Structure formats: C-alpha cells, structure tokens
Amino acid sequence: MSIAKAIAKYILNSLSHNDKVGLISLSSDISYPNSDTCLTKRMANANIETKYHFQRFIDGLQRTNENTNHVWGLKKAFQMIANTFQDTNTNELNPSPSEALIVYISRGLLSALTDARLVMELIAKEINNSYENNYSFVINSYALIDDTKPVMYEIDFLREIAEMNFPKFNVLSPDPIRIRPGIMVAVNSTENLSFTLGGIHAVLTRPTHSSIYISLPYWDVISKDVHIAVSKSVIHRGQLIGVIALDISLSDLSEDIIHYEVSPDSYAFLIEKSNGIAIHHPSFSPPSLQTHDQLIHTDIEHIEQKAGFQTIRTKILKNTKGMEALIADDKNKTHLTYYWRRVHSSPYIVVIAAYNNVDRRHTITSPLAKDAHFAYHRLDLNASPPKLCRHLKQLATIETATLFLSSKAFISPFANDMLEESTHIVQRYMAYLNDNTKLIANPGLKGAVRGEVHAVTRVTQYWKSKLESSEMSKFIVRKYMATPNGVFLLFPGALIDKSFEPTRREWYLKAVKNAGKIVFTAPYLDVGGAGYIVTLSHTIHAQNGDPNAVAVIAMDFTLGYFHKFLQTHMGSICRTEQIACFIMDDRGYLIAHPSLVEPIQLAP
Missing domain, CATH: 3.40.50.410 (von Willebrand factor, type A domain)
Structure with missing residues (x-):
C-alpha cells in the first residue's frame, strides 16, 4: 500500500x-x-x-x-x-x-x-x-x-x-x-x-514545437519568496532533449500592480487568462511578506464579490481588451468600471477598477526648510548619528525625527527590496534629500518624494517642543506622519523594519476613508514595548481645498490616557451609581471601560 x-x-x-x-x-x-x-x-x-x-x-x-x-x-x-x-x-x-x-x-x-x-x-x-x-x-x-x-x-x-x-x-x-x-x-x-516513473508522459503525443509554460505563483523553500517558474521544452529532431527553466520573483513580475497608486478611488489586479485565478490583488499581502509553504490560488470572482461581476469576469477572460461597469452602491449611485487588457505573449490580464469621479493623487512639495532636521531611520548607518537613547525596548533618539522610505517611495520597489542598505547608500539618500540645488543624482526615488520629505520634516521642531512642554507627553508613545508615496516620519526617531508599509496600516487607511475626521484604532500590542496602545490619526489636506489627503498624521496613546479622559471630563457622571462610562470605536471595540484591567496592571 x-x-x-x-x-x-x-x-x-x-x-x-x-x-x-x-x-x-x-x-x-x-x-x-x-x-x-x-x-x-x-x-x-x-x-x-x-x-x-x-x-x-x-x-x-x-x-x-x-x-x-x-x-x-x-x-x-x-x-x-x-x-x-x-x-x-x-x-x-x-x-x-x-x-x-x-x-x-x-x-x-x-x-x-x-x-x-x-x-x-x-x-x-x-x-x-x-x-x-x-x-x-x-x-x-x-x-x-x-x-x-x-x-x-x-x-x-x-x-x-x-x-x-x-x-x-x-x-x-x-x-x-x-x-x-x-x-x-x-x-x-x-x-x-x-x-x-520518469517516462510516464512519454506515451502521450509529443509536441512538434517547443512552447513556453508559465506556472502559477508558488512558495520557494530555498529563497523564502513567492516565485513564478517559466519553462520551455527543448526538442531536437522530434525528440525531447530536456527542459530549460528559470524562476521569477512575483514581486518583480507584478511590481507595477502591487504598487499601483494612481488614484485613491482606483486599484489594479492581475489574473490568469485561462481560468481567472488571481495572481495579485490589493487584498493580498505583498509577496515579500508571504510566509506560507503553500499558496492558495483563488478565482477572482471570489475576491471581487460585487453583484454583476461574474458576467464581467466572463468578458474579461474572453476579450483581449475592454471596459465594463457595474453599480457598486445602488443607494449612492456609485459605479465601478473595470478596464482590462491582456499582456502580450503571456498568460496574464491586467485589470484596473475605478470608481466614478476618479481623481489622481495629489502630493505636497516644499523647499527644504532651514529649521528642518531629520535623520535617516538607520541610526546604525548614519555617518553623523544623533544622540541615541533607549525608548521603551527600542534604540531611539529624541534629538530629531527619523525618516523611513518604504518601497512605495522608489521608482522600482522590487529593486529597493532586494537592496541591502549600507552606510554609502544612506549617505546617497541624505545627500539627495538635503540638496536644494537639484544637482545631486536621484538614487532611485520617485520625483515627488523629495518635496514630500521637505514638507513633512517641518513638523520635527514642533514635536520636539511639545515633548518637553506638554503634560500629554507621558501618555503619547510616539508621533508620526506618512504620505501616499511612502514617506514616513517618526518621533522619537527609531529604526523601522524594511518591509514596513505605512499606507497599508489601519490607522492610515481608516483616516483616508474618513477624511477630515479624527479616527482611532482598536487597542493593539505595541511592537516597541509600550503594551496595549491606540492610534489616533487624521488626514492633512492641501490649502486649495482638495478633498484628497496629501498625508496622514498620527499618534500612539497608551490606554491610560483614555481612562484619564473619562475620569477628567466625565468623572462626575461616571461615578454616579448605576452609570458606566466607556469609549469604543466605530466597530464596537472597547477602548476604555471600568471592567477592563487598569493600565498599570498587566494587559489582558
């Protein structure tokens, strides 16, 4: 058996x-x-x-x-x-x-x-x-x-x-x-x-010509990455000699799809043309963050679950290119239009889905301010590092904010992911970002990134002054700001994991979705060692009244702040017998409640 x-x-x-x-x-x-x-x-x-x-x-x-x-x-x-x-x-x-x-x-x-x-x-x-x-x-x-x-x-x-x-x-x-x-x-x-069993397929009809086969994405146990195999049989005089193949990283192949950021009201995905399997979709984690030994291949109709999409899926798989729309929200008369085109000489179809009234993303730009001061987040690689200290469990600095550039900030996110940062590379970044003459060569960043860095770093001195003078400092774990192009400023400055993508975090997405409003996340365990924290965030808009956010600013608060808020502002009511005061977010998650563990004790 x-x-x-x-x-x-x-x-x-x-x-x-x-x-x-x-x-x-x-x-x-x-x-x-x-x-x-x-x-x-x-x-x-x-x-x-x-x-x-x-x-x-x-x-x-x-x-x-x-x-x-x-x-x-x-x-x-x-x-x-x-x-x-x-x-x-x-x-x-x-x-x-x-x-x-x-x-x-x-x-x-x-x-x-x-x-x-x-x-x-x-x-x-x-x-x-x-x-x-x-x-x-x-x-x-x-x-x-x-x-x-x-x-x-x-x-x-x-x-x-x-x-x-x-x-x-x-x-x-x-x-x-x-x-x-x-x-x-x-x-x-x-x-x-x-x-x-090597000759199992020899009895089948042998092809008269060599064709290229492209596999579905799979987890490579050697490189610990998601790959696609491209193979081609070698046939000589009607005899199969062997097979030649190479592996391509999915992060490289679908780079433009993964980092598609044309508009906040549009997104892109990549599917296989023969059976509609999704190769990449915004709901997927980036391939570089996949940790599964086996990937589950899913038909795009199970991801795009909007009414009427099945009919559009059939047309996408059948026609070389096209455009079809459906009603995404009948109440608000919101239309979602799918634009697609097959990729020549490949098994793939690129699809862009856009809601009506699509506007392009707007960026902020500014010359480098004289009082702007920042350090690159790799404090261990800075040629002239600021004074270092320990903030909770992290190596940090309170002298300045640190700048992190996610993969989205680079012209080629995949090339950046593959690049190991060194002292020389950090020096190139800093020289380019601090150059107002525009004579220093671009080290691979998107054109809008330098202007965004100059704009967001203006807040550093204000953050420093508040750390020294505000009574709220003991409740604030850290402050930070992120732009749509992946520029991330953090204070107190600290080292950031290279795979971090601020624009995919809940505090960012929730703020963009509720533009102009203060939003906060459900409590979560802080990676820096502050225990359970809650993030408050808010969008920043251009002065011309454009509704699209040019950045999101946020702060991490300890749970103790919210208990203090209830006691300070609603103490007389909350201490009344048979009345319980609590704070919860829009999804029903409790932020502060009398029955929860007190902040000075161990979190649940």
Whole structure:
C-alpha cells in the first residue's frame, strides 16, 4: 500500500494547473476524494487545492482483503473522462483536450480468469466511443510487486491492459489507428521513483514545437519568496532533449500592480487568462511578506464579490481588451468600471477598477526648510548619528525625527527590496534629500518624494517642543506622519523594519476613508514595548481645498490616557451609581471601560 500511495502522489505532483485530474480508489467498491459529487463525475483542475485534498485522500487509504472489481473501476474512469471532455468542448474559453492518460496502480489480482476478457472488451468499446467523440486515451499500468508472492500472471494482465493486446483474449480489436498503447512498469520499492516513473508522459503525443509554460505563483523553500517558474521544452529532431527553466520573483513580475497608486478611488489586479485565478490583488499581502509553504490560488470572482461581476469576469477572460461597469452602491449611485487588457505573449490580464469621479493623487512639495532636521531611520548607518537613547525596548533618539522610505517611495520597489542598505547608500539618500540645488543624482526615488520629505520634516521642531512642554507627553508613545508615496516620519526617531508599509496600516487607511475626521484604532500590542496602545490619526489636506489627503498624521496613546479622559471630563457622571462610562470605536471595540484591567496592571 505504501508503494501505491507513493506512486499516486508522485504522479499527482507532476501535474500542472493546466491539467485535469480525477482519482478513484477501487476494491470491491469505489470511493472518491471528499464528499463533492462533482469529483465522482468529472475531473478537476490540478491546482494546489485539488492536489492537497487528493493527497489527504491517498494518505487515508487502507488495505482491504476484498477482490478488486477492475471492470467497474475502469468503467467509472472512462465515464469521468467522457464527461470532462464533453464539458470542455462546450466551453469556448478553453480549448478541448485531445487525449487522456489513465494511470492504473494495482497488484493485478483477479477474482476470476474471465475478468481479464471483460476488462479488454470494455477497453475496446471505449476506444471506439472516444474516437467518435474526438479524444483518445492511453493506459499506463503500474504493477505493485510483493517479493514474497509469485505474481507472473498478474504482471502479464497489467501489461496486456497497457499494451491493449486484444487478440490474446479473443476480443475484437478496434481499428489499429485508434489504439494508443501505453506502458507497464513493475514497482517494488519507493526508492528512486523519479527514475522509475520518469517516462510516464512519454506515451502521450509529443509536441512538434517547443512552447513556453508559465506556472502559477508558488512558495520557494530555498529563497523564502513567492516565485513564478517559466519553462520551455527543448526538442531536437522530434525528440525531447530536456527542459530549460528559470524562476521569477512575483514581486518583480507584478511590481507595477502591487504598487499601483494612481488614484485613491482606483486599484489594479492581475489574473490568469485561462481560468481567472488571481495572481495579485490589493487584498493580498505583498509577496515579500508571504510566509506560507503553500499558496492558495483563488478565482477572482471570489475576491471581487460585487453583484454583476461574474458576467464581467466572463468578458474579461474572453476579450483581449475592454471596459465594463457595474453599480457598486445602488443607494449612492456609485459605479465601478473595470478596464482590462491582456499582456502580450503571456498568460496574464491586467485589470484596473475605478470608481466614478476618479481623481489622481495629489502630493505636497516644499523647499527644504532651514529649521528642518531629520535623520535617516538607520541610526546604525548614519555617518553623523544623533544622540541615541533607549525608548521603551527600542534604540531611539529624541534629538530629531527619523525618516523611513518604504518601497512605495522608489521608482522600482522590487529593486529597493532586494537592496541591502549600507552606510554609502544612506549617505546617497541624505545627500539627495538635503540638496536644494537639484544637482545631486536621484538614487532611485520617485520625483515627488523629495518635496514630500521637505514638507513633512517641518513638523520635527514642533514635536520636539511639545515633548518637553506638554503634560500629554507621558501618555503619547510616539508621533508620526506618512504620505501616499511612502514617506514616513517618526518621533522619537527609531529604526523601522524594511518591509514596513505605512499606507497599508489601519490607522492610515481608516483616516483616508474618513477624511477630515479624527479616527482611532482598536487597542493593539505595541511592537516597541509600550503594551496595549491606540492610534489616533487624521488626514492633512492641501490649502486649495482638495478633498484628497496629501498625508496622514498620527499618534500612539497608551490606554491610560483614555481612562484619564473619562475620569477628567466625565468623572462626575461616571461615578454616579448605576452609570458606566466607556469609549469604543466605530466597530464596537472597547477602548476604555471600568471592567477592563487598569493600565498599570498587566494587559489582558
């Protein structure tokens, strides 16, 4: 049984997402993976989810002492193939497969000698049926060898099935043109399966030309990154010589999609053109932050769940380019328009979704102020670092604010992610950002970044003065500001993780969504060691009255501030018997409540 399981899983894992696969477990009765009735009638796409469920089914199989009903099992396999080909032929989006491979893993034991003839009669019948329906099949049999028992007749039986030797059993043979012989392989060990099973696909029709195959994204265990494999078979004089392949980081491939920031009312995503699988979508984490050993590939219709999108999805997959709209909010008459175009010589489609009245993002710009002072956040790499101290659990400075530039601030975010910061690189950043002559070469930053840095750093001196004079300082953990282009200013200054993206944080997104209002997050554990904190944030707008935010400013407060707020401003009411005062956010999360643990105690 262990050999049979190893063979089945090896073959299953050799399939690509463009293949279809079915699985039948056979003894005296038949069983299928899962409880999905579709899997009993037709094959499924050989994607990661299917492979996962099929492997679990294989692992759960148990050996029985019942006789194997070969006729019944093969009959079900033929029905599954016929149903699949019939469905595919009616689907205009996908070309019809021309051939199928049946992998028959068995010891070849027969309950009666007449069973062999019944099996061959069934195969002959199905050959004729398949020919009439414009497809063919090949049977590869894998004989499980038990070295302690004689199995000569069983091996012969499995060989005749694969080679379709009808005359031996006095079965009327179909037209020789329709017969597609397979191979029989005897297996007695799980060692070197790649060598033993290497010729499994050799019986199928060999391509006359070499085509490029591009895989779905997968987690690479060596680089710890999400990759896409691009491979091409090498064929010489009709013979397959080998396969050449390379891996491309998904962060590099879909860089422009991941960092699409044309408008706050639009977004972009990338899908696979044959089946609509989402390669990247704004709801996904950036590939560089993925930590899963297995990625779950999802159809875009499960992500874009707006009414009417299924119809648009069909048009996106069918047409090379186009534009379709739907009503995203019937109450406010908000329309969402999808623009799409296929990427030439690739399996991808780029889609941009935009709400009505789309405005481009606006940026802030300013010459470098004389009193502006900041340090790059890599305090360990600054040539002239400010005076350092310890702020909670972090290396920090209260002399100045520190500047962090996320990947979004760079022309090529992927190139920045791959670049390891050094003293020389930090010096290049600082020289360019502090240059008002505009003579120093740009180290790869977007054009608007320097102006945004000059604008936001003007607040540093104000923050410093408030730290020394404000009574609120003991409740404020830190202050910071972020722009749409990934410029992030922090005070007290501290080191920031390179993967940090401020514009994806809740405090930023919530402020932009509620522009002009003070918003706060639910309590969360501070990475810097301040315990549970709450972030208050607010948008900053240009003086011309433009409703689009040019930056978001925020502060982290300890929970103690909110308890103090209740006591100071509502103490007379809250101390009244049978009255409880509390603060909660717009989603019902409690910020402060008498029944919560006091701030000076351990957080829950």
